[in-house]
Amino acid sequence: MRAGYALDGDDGCIADARHHALGFLDRACTDHRLPVSERARDLTQLVVSELVTNALKYAPGPVLMELRINALAVDVVVWDSDPIVPAARAADPGRIGQHGLEIVKAVTEDLFTEREPVGKRITARIALSDTRGSRTARC
Template sequence: MRAAPEGSHGGGDGCTGPGEHLIRAGYTLGGDDGCIANARRQALAFLGQAEADYPLSVPARARNLTQLVVSELVTNACKYAPGPVMVELGINIHTVDVVVWDSDPFMPAARTTDPDRIGQHGLEIVQAVSQTLLIEQQPVGKRITARITLFDPPTTEKPGDL
């Protein structure tokens, strides 16, 4: 995995403007049997590196959601797209961005909720746990960006309100 401060290479990722991330890292997966577990490990290592290098704390909830989103998006890419899968992670003081590129030009959409359906809930899950989900067609394949908040927004409920 290659990690670099945001200013060291240019361009946005579809959800953020240039210069917004504290750190970004990218890596390519070959689509073999261990690639999904490897992607989750890379995500955890990235979050740990961000905490070590910056005055930043990644709550367990955000850490777990990042692993879940990476797992779901990489699983879909490995299952449906031929060739390598590219993953990019970016973080700032508010959010973690997970970006997955693959070679399949098919533009997926989250299906409507169906508790009787077995499987094919990955994009639904990603959409439910992400602040933003952006799917973009690329010259070769597609890019999916999911933004995960580091902290839950404050609630307006008072104790005793239910």
């Protein structure tokens, strides 16, 4: 299952992206009976927020988000027009802000960036199951 969304950068765009992600996970659960843990839902919203925020902040033009899911994981894919590949900065407890990529790396199973003919595509993979066992799946 997959779905794509064009994000225009208007006020509320990041909230809309999170809303699309939750709706996508709900459809995966109800239509395809894929068990999605509460942790996976929370982390998906967080990753969507961070990746879309970065794309809107640093790249001119539109942002595209694609969500893909299989029995084990959901992929959050964000494309923007800036060809510069982001890098997580070294840990600095005194730094205010610019921790988004560090956070995404910490909560995802995999994170990779692909340069495109125009811009780049960042993919973050989030496990559907709660390996910590603290929260149960919604389906």
